[in-house]
Amino acid sequence: MPAESKAKVIERNRAPRVQIAYDVETYGSPTTIELPFVMGVMADLAGASQTKEASKSVLDRSFVETDANRFPKFMEALGPRVKARVKNTLPQAEGQERDEELALDLTFSKMGDFAPDKIAEQVPQLAEILKMRRQLEELLGFMDGRVDAEKRI
Incomplete structure (x- = not known):
C-alpha cells in the first residue's frame, strides 16, 4: 500500500489562515462555534x-x-x-x-x-509588436528541424 503523499497530509491538517471561534454553552454542554471570515473593502x-x-x-x-x-x-x-x-x-x-x-x-x-498579453492587445502600438512576436514564434516552430526551410531564410 503506497504511503500518503506529503501534500495531501499537509492539505488535510493545515488550518485556515483566519480562524475565528468562540465557546458557548448550549443546554449545559460547551460548544465551539466558528465564524466565517468576512472582509469588506471600502474604496x-x-x-x-x-x-x-x-x-x-x-x-x-x-x-x-x-x-x-x-x-x-x-x-x-x-x-x-x-x-x-x-x-x-x-x-x-x-x-x-x-x-x-x-x-x-x-x-x-x-x-x-490583467495578464500582460491581454493588456498589450488593448494598446495598438503594443498589439502590433505582439502580433509580430507571435508570427516569429510560429515561424520558429515551423522551421524547427527543417533544414531546407533554414537554408531558404
Missing part, C-alpha cells in the same frame, strides 16, 4: 468606469457581496477601466516620428484581462 475603485454605480458618490454606494464563484460576474458588472497617458519608450521605425506619450484606455471584464 473608490470605479476609476474611469462609466457604470451607474460609479456615477454615485462614494457615500451613496452600497456594499456588493461576492465570492469566488460570483467574482467573474462582479468584475464584469464593475467594469474597471484605466485612462492614462504614459511616456512612450517603444522603438520607432526609421523615418517615423515618435509620440512623446501614449494614450491608454484599458478596460477589464475578467481577471484574465
